[in-house]
Amino acid sequence: MELTIVWAFIIAFAVFAYVVMDGFDLGIGVLFPTFKVGPERDMAMNSIAPVWDGNETWLVLGGGGLFAAFPLAYAIVLPATYPLIIAMLLGLVFRGVAFEFRWRDPRHRAFWDWAFTGGSLVAAMAQGxxxxxxxxxxxxxxxxxxxxxxxxxxxxxxxTGVGTTAGYALLGATWLVWKLEGTAQDHAHKLAFRAMLATGVLMGAVSLYNLALRPEYRDRWLTAPEIWFTWPIPVLTAIAGLFLWRALAKRKEVAPFLLSLALFALGMAGLGLTMWPDVVPPDVTIFDAAAPERSQIFMLIGVGITMPLIIAYTGWAYYVFRGKVGAEGYH
Structure with a gap:
């Protein structure tokens, strides 16, 4: 049982890492048409050029980990969401192709810009x-x-699709506030304010909808003793939102992105508490779906080796390409 819980947290961490890292990539794609054609769009895209493909490593780890550690959940969730998964993967493919071809095919750059936006929007909606x-x-x-x-x-x-898209737009806008300068940064700052308001409203709407969605969800949030574990989540979310608003009002550069990450972390913690211990609500728990103990131990050894390597090279990439993207489009 303890090993199954460990694997549940590993999968949750991989999903969170993917959501926040590829989330700001997708958010930049969603916001891309609002930037002026030319240097502003080049700067926005170059801010993620060194890291965008590496960010998707976490999607592979999350999906592969679900298949290996919770095969029953994998076998149920995929057939239930095949159209959405296909749409998400096609969106990611279009985004990746557009990312490369907008530089190599300048004559059709307008088409590739729209492909970049369309792929990002479809992938974000599908994930939500x-x-x-x-x-x-x-x-x-x-x-x-x-x-x-x-x-x-x-x-x-x-x-939930629109809410996720708005959250990604918030991550993308605050990332650009951090990484850009000049008029492009000013524009990103305005977008961050709007995305913050949209994200806050939609997070609240989804939370209220969850209370009416299933009786067990309402019980976990409104009855004792569960309420003593769940009440800090909305309180901390409101505090993080207030600090985010103040950071944007004071035109901070790094703090808005970090506070946006905190909002996502609290949102995922709330979803985890809502579902626990189900992995496929309402009938399949993590213990029902878990792989045999020997398989979990064998895979845990592999994850213990590979996950630190992924974290290390991801951190190194972000460190090497730290700093702002200049008007010429390069770090």
Whole structure:
């Protein structure tokens, strides 16, 4: 049981790392059309050029870890969300291709800019809707998905999709406040204010919707003794939002991005408390879905070796390319 909990936290960490790292990449793509054609767009894209592809390592680790450590959950979630997963992967492909070709094919740069934005928007919406589909519950019969092709499409999943997209836009805007300068930074600062307001409103809407979504969710947040573990989350979220607003008002550069990361961390902690111990609500817990103990131990050895390496080279890449992107488009 303890090993299963360890693996649950490993998967949660990988998902969080992907969301916050690739999240600001996707957010920049969503905001990309608002920047002026020319140096502003070049600066925005070059701010993520050294790290964007490495950020997606965490998606592989999260998906692969789910398959290896919780194979039953993997076998249920994928058929339930196939259209969304296909859309997400195609969006990521279009974004990656556009990222490379906008530099190599200047004659069609306008097309590749829109492909970059479209791929980012589709991927962000799909990721948020996958989360919503998981939270609203998946029909399981005899340890297999028993729903229809479009069970994932509901008002709730659309709300979580828009909320995730707004959150990514906040991460992207605050990243650009940190990395850019001049008029591009001023524009990013205005976008960060708007994205902060949208994210706050949508986080609140999703939280309230969760209370009406399933009785067990409401019980975990509004009844004792669970409420003693859950009440700090909304309080800390409100405090982080207030500090973010003050940091943007004072035109801080680094603090808004770090506070945006804190909002995401608190949001994921809240979702974890909402679902615990389910991995596929409402019928499959992490203990039901876990791989055999020997398999978990074997994989844990591999993760113990590879995860520190991933963290090390990711940290090194961010360190090497620290600092601002100048008007010429380079660090």
């Amino acid at each position: 809707m996958i989360l919503g589909a998981l939270l609203q519950g998946i029909t399981v019969v005899n340890r297999a998905y028993a729903g229809s092709w479009f069970d994932w499409l509901t008002p709730y999943t659309l709300l």
